[in-house]
Amino acid sequence: MKLKGEVALVTGGGAGLGRAIVDRFVSEGARVAVLDRSSDGLSALKEAHGDAVVAVEGDVRFLDSHREAAAKCVEQFGKLDCLIPNAGVWDYSTALVDTPDEVIEEAFDEMFSVNVKGYLLAAKACLPALYDSKGSITFTVSNAGFYPGGGGALYTGAKHAVVGLVKQLAFELGPHIRVNGIAPGGLGGTDLRGLKSLNLQDTSISTIPLADMLAGVLPTGRMATATESAGAYVFFATRADTVPLTGSVLNFDGGMGVRGLDGTNRGALLDQHFGQK
Numbered sequence: 001m002k003l004k005g006e007v008a009l010v011t012g013g014g015a016g017l018g019r020a021i022v023d024r025f026v027s028e029g030a031r032v033a034v035l036d037r038s039s040d041g042l043s044a045l046k047e048a049h050g051d052a053v054v055a056v057e058g059d060v061r062f063l064d065s066h067r068e069a070a071a072k073c074v075e076q077f078g079k080l081d082c083l084i085p086n087a088g089v090w091d092y093s094t095a096l097v098d099t100p101d102e103v104i105e106e107a108f109d110e111m112f113s114v115n116v117k118g119y120l121l122a123a124k125a126c127l128p129a130l131y132d133s134k135g136s137i138t139f140t141v142s143n144a145g146f147y148p149g150g151g152g153a154l155y156t157g158a159k160h161a162v163v164g165l166v167k168q169l170a171f172e173l174g175p176h177i178r179v180n181g182i183a184p185g186g187l188g189g190t191d192l193r194g195l196k197s198l199n200l201q202d203t204s205i206s207t208i209p210l211a212d213m214l215a216g217v218l219p220t221g222r223m224a225t226a227t228e229s230a231g232a233y234v235f236f237a238t239r240a241d242t243v244p245l246t247g248s249v250l251n252f253d254g255g256m257g258v259r260g261l262d263g264t265n266r267g268a269l270l271d272q273h274f275g276q277k
């Protein structure tokens with residue numbers, strides 16, 4: 001058990017990657033508070049984990065939701081060691097030219113209020129508890145925090161802004177609080193939704209053949225699942241092994257940044273040389 005006695009707070013822990021992080025943290029001995037807007041997602045969590053989880057229903061766009069989550073976490077578990085701002089929405093790679101004039105201002109505000117403001121407010125509300133515990137923050141970024149094409153301009157812009165938050169807050173909060181990010185690539189087993197302002201709120205990423213799209217271009221040969229991506233968060237939450245770790249973002253995306261010009265999996269050459277034994 002790598003996180004015995006540790007306490008985390010995860011936003012968006014009711015589904016997808018956030019849920020996988022909660023499941024893994026609990027199995028590693030942590031207790032976890034979760035802020036999510038989905039009452040169904042929170043009920044499922046309570047059913048699975050009982051008293052190891054505190055569920056807070058709220059919207060990450062509002063400071064009061066984060067204050068309530070931080071307060072309930074400390075009230076129930078006595079402290080907060082690790083904050084994981086993670087709740088997010090996608091723009092389904094909507095191109096700028098396809099974004100209607102009538103909704104672009106609202107779409108920008110919606111994207112940045114969930115994916116950026118929701119992260120900043122989480123950090124703000126948790127500062128006192130994280131200061132007390134000498135804790136850490138691990139933001140969920142995305143391949144879109146580094147490369148184009150993982151979203152449209154709204155999502156890519158927002159995820160690049162999160163990389164800025166990691167750097168600025170690591171600078172501002174040290175030596176008391178360590179601040180880092182993890183940038184997953186496309187993930188299996190999530191339900192990422194679109195912007196309401198683009199009428200994509202009921203569209204789920206699970207309807208897109210992401211695994212097929214990524215299999216031919218990733219050096220790892222396949223997309224990872226949310227469950228397979230949770231271990232990086234465990235490592236970032238450990239204390240003994242992360243003493244020098246702050247201000248960094250881990251590319252945890254199957255090698256998207258080293259896939260080359262034609263996207264071909266060059267490891268096939270190894271099969272030719274060494275595969276027939």
Ligand SMILES: NC(=O)c1ccc[n+]([C@@H]2O[C@H](COP(=O)([O-])OP(=O)(O)OC[C@H]3O[C@@H](n4cnc5c(N)ncnc54)[C@H](O)[C@@H]3O)[C@@H](O)[C@H]2O)c1
Nearest residue numbers: 012014015016017037059060087088142186187190191192
């Ligand atoms: N799914 C992917 O392929 C992928 C890839 C890279 C990065 N990410 C990032 O991972 C994070 C989690 O995404 P996911 O795919 O697990 O999505 P998901 O939709 O499966 O889970 C997100 C959770 O956040 C909650 N949520 C959304 N908006 C909220 C709000 N305003 N207030 C409170 N809760 C809210 C939802 O109810 C849901 O439970 C996001 O930041 C996303 O950008 C996802």
